[in-house]
Amino acid sequence: METVTDKKIVIETRDIAKVYQDSKIAVQALRDVDLEISEGEFTAIVGPSGSGKTTLLNIIGGLDNPTSGTIRVAGRDISKLKDSERIDFRLHNIGFVFQQYNLIPVLTARENVEFIMLLQKIPVHEMKARSLHLLEEVGLKEKANVRPSELSGGQQQRVAVIRALASRPKFILADEPTANLDSASAANLLDMMARMNQEEGMTFIFSTHDQRVIDKARRVVTLEDGIIKSDEIRS
Amino acid sequence: MKMLATIAWRNVWRSRGRSLVVIGSIVVGIWALIFMLGFMNGFMISYINGAIRNEISHIQIHEANFKEDPNIGFVMPGGMDLAESLASDPRIQAVSPRSVTGGMISSPRKSSGGRIFGIIPDRERLVTQHDSLITEGSYFKSDLKNPIVIGKELANTLKVKLNSKVVLTFQDRENNLVAGAFRVAGMLETTSPQINKASAYILMEDLTRIAGLKDGVHEIALLLENPESETVVLPELRSAHPDLLIESWREIAPELELFLSMTDSFLWVLIGIIMIALIFGIINTMLMAVLERYRELGMLMAIGMNKWRIFMMIVIETIFLSLVGGPIGILIALITMYWLGLQGIDLSAYSEGLREFGYSSILYPYIENSTYAYVATGVIITALLGALYPAYKAVQLNPTEALHTV
Numbered sequence: 139m140e141t142v143t144d145k146k147i148v149i150e151t152r153d154i155a156k157v158y159q160d161s162k163i164a165v166q167a168l169r170d171v172d173l174e175i176s177e178g179e180f181t182a183i184v185g186p187s188g189s190g191k192t193t194l195l196n197i198i199g200g201l202d203n204p205t206s207g208t209i210r211v212a213g214r215d216i217s218k219l220k221d222s223e224r225i226d227f228r229l230h231n232i233g234f235v236f237q238q239y240n241l242i243p244v245l246t247a248r249e250n251v252e253f254i255m256l257l258q259k260i261p262v263h264e265m266k267a268r269s270l271h272l273l274e275e276v277g278l279k280e281k282a283n284v285r286p287s288e289l290s291g292g293q294q295q296r297v298a299v300i301r302a303l304a305s306r307p308k309f310i311l312a313d314e315p316t317a318n319l320d321s322a323s324a325a326n327l328l329d330m331m332a333r334m335n336q337e338e339g340m341t342f343i344f345s346t347h348d349q350r351v352i353d354k355a356r357r358v359v360t361l362e363d364g365i366i367k368s369d370e371i372r373s
Numbered sequence: 374m375k376m377l378a379t380i381a382w383r384n385v386w387r388s389r390g391r392s393l394v395v396i397g398s399i400v401v402g403i404w405a406l407i408f409m410l411g412f413m414n415g416f417m418i419s420y421i422n423g424a425i426r427n428e429i430s431h432i433q434i435h436e437a438n439f440k441e442d443p444n445i446g447f448v449m450p451g452g453m454d455l456a457e458s459l460a461s462d463p464r465i466q467a468v469s470p471r472s473v474t475g476g477m478i479s480s481p482r483k484s485s486g487g488r489i490f491g492i493i494p495d496r497e498r499l500v501t502q503h504d505s506l507i508t509e510g511s512y513f514k515s516d517l518k519n520p521i522v523i524g525k526e527l528a529n530t531l532k533v534k535l536n537s538k539v540v541l542t543f544q545d546r547e548n549n550l551v552a553g554a555f556r557v558a559g560m561l562e563t564t565s566p567q568i569n570k571a572s573a574y575i576l577m578e579d580l581t582r583i584a585g586l587k588d589g590v591h592e593i594a595l596l597l598e599n600p601e602s603e604t605v606v607l608p609e610l611r612s613a614h615p616d617l618l619i620e621s622w623r624e625i626a627p628e629l630e631l632f633l634s635m636t637d638s639f640l641w642v643l644i645g646i647i648m649i650a651l652i653f654g655i656i657n658t659m660l661m662a663v664l665e666r667y668r669e670l671g672m673l674m675a676i677g678m679n680k681w682r683i684f685m686m687i688v689i690e691t692i693f694l695s696l697v698g699g700p701i702g703i704l705i706a707l708i709t710m711y712w713l714g715l716q717g718i719d720l721s722a723y724s725e726g727l728r729e730f731g732y733s734s735i736l737y738p739y740i741e742n743s744t745y746a747y748v749a750t751g752v753i754i755t756a757l758l759g760a761l762y763p764a765y766k767a768v769q770l771n772p773t774e775a776l777h778t779v
Contacts, residue, residue, distance in 0.1 A: 201675055201773045222679060229677025236776065240672040244383035249376075256376050257677055302676075 145176035148308055148341055149198055154207035156193050156364070167193040168364040171207070175309070175343060180335045182344045182355035190364040191345035192313055198343065199232050199311045200224045212308050229257055233302030233340075235312035239294040241286040247297045248273060248282040254305040272300040276330055292323025296330060303334055309341035316348045328354045377682060381689035385697070388662065392694060395658045399698025399752060400705065402651045406748055407706035409643055411713070411738030417636050418739055421622075421629055423564035429625050430469075430500050430594035431603055432610070435618045439591055445474045445584055446546050449617060452590025456496075459595060464606055467499035467596040472580045472589040476543030478523070478573050480531035487527065487571035489541055491580025491589065500596045503561055503574070510535045510559035519579055520558035524569035528560050535560070541573065545584045553583045648755045655759030659691055663767045670767050671775020680768040687767050691760035692753065699752050703745055713738045 154171040157164050168190045175181055183191045196202040197209055200216045209217050212231050219227055228234075233254075241250045251269040260268075273279045276296040278289075286294050295315060302310050312331075316324035332354055335342050344351050352358055360368040385392050425431060434455070439447040449455065456470040472491030477484050490497075494513040498504040503522070504512035513520055521539060523531075533539060535557055542552040555575060563569060581589035597603055603621055610619045623630045663670065670683060717735040 196773050199675070201776075225674060225677055225679045228675065229679075234672075234676055236672065238668070240668065240776070242380065242669065242673070244380055244387055249379075253376070254676055257682075 145178060147174045148177050148212055149173070149175040149343075150210040151194075151198070151204075152208045152210075154194070154197060154204045154209060156190070156197065156202070157205045166364055168197070168204070171361075171364070171366055173359065173366065173369075175341065177308075177341055178335070178339050179357055180332065180342045180355055181357040181359060182346050182352050183359045183361060184345075184347055184352055185361035185367075186347065189361040191347075191361055193364075194361065195311050195313055195343065195345045199234060200228050229254065229305075231308045233305065233307035233310040235295070235298050235302050235310060235315045237314040237317045239286070239291070239298045239318075241294055241297055241301070243286050246283045246285055247278060247289065247293075250286070250297055251301045251304050254301060258305055260305070268304055269300075272304055273297075276300055290323070292319050292326060295319060295323070295327055299327065299331060299334070303338065303340060306338075307340075309343060312342065312344045312346075314346055314348070315344060316346065316351055321350070324348065324350050374685075377686050378689055381686050382693055384662070384666075384686075384690050385693045388665075391658060391661070395654060395694050396698040396701070398654045399651065399695055399756070400702040402647050402654075403699060403702025403748055403752055404706045404709065406644060406647050406751075407703070407740060407745065408709060408738070409647075410640060410744055410748075411710050411740040412718070412736070413636055413640055413643075414740055415718075415736045415738040417633060419736055420564070420632065424626060424629055425600075425622050426596075427501050427503070427506065427563040428565045428568060429622050431597040431600060431622055432595040432607060433620055433625050434593040434595070434610070434614070435591065435620075437616060437618050440618055443473070443475060443591075445544055445586070445591075447591065448472075448586060448588060449590050449593070450588065452588055452593065455614070456590065456593050459593065462606075464598050464602050465595050466598045467496070469493065469496040469500040469594045470577070470590040471497070471592040471594065472577050472584070472586065473591040474543045474580070474584065476541055478527065478531065479540045479542065480533045480537060482532045483530060485527060485530050485571065487573055488567075489543060489580065490572065490574045491577035492574055493577050497574070500594050503563070506561050506563050507559045508562045510557065512559050513576065515558045517556040517558050519553065519555045520576065521555035522559040522561055522574040523557060524572050525560045525562040526566075526569040527571060527573070528557065530570070533557050539573075541575070541583075543584070546586055551583050551585075553579065555579075644751070648751065651752070651755050652759040655691060655694070655756055656762050658694075659687060659760055659763035660766065662690070663687065663763045667770060667775045671770055671772040674770070674772040675776060684764045684768050687764035688757065688760045691756050691763075695753050695756035699749050702752070703749055706748075707745065710738055710740050 151171050151173045154168055155166070156168040157166050171194060183194060185191050193202065197204050198211065200211065200219070203217050208215055214227070216224060216227060242253060245253065248269050251272060252265050255265040255268065270279065270282065273282050278293060278296060281289060281293060286297070289297065299315070316327060319327060328350060331342055334340055344355065346352065356372050358370045359366060434449070436447040436449045453470055456468050459465055460468040469492065474489050475486070476489050478487050498512060507522070508525055512522060517536070523539070531539060537557045538554055539557060540552050540554050542550060545551045561568065577589065597606060607619065607621050673683060714737055717737045720736055
């Protein structure tokens with residue numbers, strides 16, 4: 139298996155396994171997953187439905203615990219953290235982008251972008267400047283004071299991405315970010331994320347089976363039945 | 374905290390209809406609570422005031438043995454002088470010395486047992502206001518010889534009218550049976566069944582003459598200028614006259630005290646029922662709100678909002694609901710109480726039955742100002758209690774599962 143080794147490794151999984159006990163049947167979602175992801179990568183985890191993409195992303199993001207194996211994120215074994223420590227860890231290290239956008243419906247686009255920074259207690263002037271800058275970057279400055287219900291799917295997902303970026307996390311986990319978008323919006327979003335990756339040096343990890351995302355990725359990890367089948371690094 | 378408050382406030386108006394239902398139930402709950410408190414207070418005050426103002430007064434003084442053995446011989450030595458001296462106390466509004474005995478009241482057609490009071494009308498009316506409760510005839514104003522004022526119901530029992538002759542039979546000082554003929558000068562209707570059915574009032578001079586008493590004061594009734602001063606006046610009187618039995622209305626009519634405490638307990642039960650209903654209403658609504666936002670709460674937890682903040686967000690949202698509903702409920706209750714305090718509630722449709730129990734037919738709900746503050750605080754505490762379970766449910770969610778909730 140080929141991995142990127144010339145940069146600082148931010149995520150490292152060793153023999154990760156995940157078994158879901160669904161009533162009487164045990165479902166093996168992941169088995170022996172060894173993966174290293176370095177700073178600044180733009181990686182897609184791909185595979186058919188049920189291959190374990192989302193499970194792996196959840197474990198990397200500290201939303202779920204592996205049944206066995208270790209997971210080190212930013213140098214810390216996050217499977218050993220307490221619930222409250224893990225929430226705090228996510229707040230300061232990980233940005234999430236969800237398939238369903240999951241913006242806070244009662245907040246405006248700008249407030250949504252500022253939300254995580256607010257939780258991080260970033261000074262107000264800095265927070266406001268960053269949120270407006272990012273909204274401008276993604277062409278949504280005019281929509282800053284609009285609530286998510288008044289935005290299109292593509293616009294909502296752009297807000298979701300800059301919300302994840304705004305707090306300058308160590309990396310961004312995006313679960314099927316383009317699944318609900320039309321082609322134009324998806325392309326637009328991918329271009330934006332690629333640009334952020336280049337400009338901000340942010341690490342992006344996607345779980346996807348969208349070919350448009352796979353085509354943009356510089357590394358493609360393929361999962362099948364919970365096992366890494368291939369790990370392709372593109373120039 | 375500001376952002377939490379912002380989200381919570383906006384969440385309140387997210388399901389406008391549902392929030393309005395909860396706010397409405399808080400408004401109705403507070404109004405019902407205050408109305409019930411006012412109504413019960415009014416009932417209680419009407420009953421107790423009726424008993425104090427028309428029957429027992431604030432303080433009564435008797436010869437030490439008279440209560441146990443109401444023998445006509447147990448008069449208070451120097452009773453009239455004592456009554457005079459008490460009348461000059463500025464804390465005492467009115468004083469009525471009385472001669473009291475038990476006896477038979479007979480008309481040509483019927484007889485009935487009862488209490489016979491020998492009074493000084495000009496003194497008595499200032500204590501019991503019986504002159505204002507005369508339904509037929511007058512209060513010792515006619516030129517009749519040996520006038521008697523009796524309860525309306527007693528008159529009906531005896532089948533007598535104004536000017537009818539009745540004969541009072543009772544024991545004199547020597548325990549001999551004596552009798553006197555009287556003419557009905559007036560009929561009285563009070564909130565006291567005891568007075569209406571079994572009391573007769575004659576002039577003190579008539580009673581003492583027939584009974585052969587010289588200084589015939591058995592009872593001195595005192596009406597205080599300020600009922601609160603009872604706690605000061607009573608001990609003073611007791612230490613000044615240790616040989617006399619001096620009692621407050623609570624001791625004279627312990628059933629009133631019992632009634633007070635029973636009403637109090639009943640009110641607490643009522644408050645409890647309304648608050649429990651409110652708690653369940655709030656739990657239901659907030660639980661629905663939490664379940665509806667399951668995915669959103671999961672997302673908040675995923676992106677780094679800790680459980681305490683999520684808990685607080687739900688609690689603040691509930692407090693906002695009660696902060697909107699509370700003042701509206703209190704305002705409506707204030708207006709209602711003010712209006713009813715002036716107009717009264719006409720219970721004349723039930724007044725026959727109510728009078729049997731000593732109530733007047735117009736009820737004036739009354740509530741102390743501090744009660745509004747207690748109710749408001751109670752509602753906020755109730756809302757907080759109601760928020761705890763939904764907030765607990767919210768922080769118990771698993772973000773991974775919540776994010777996959779459709």
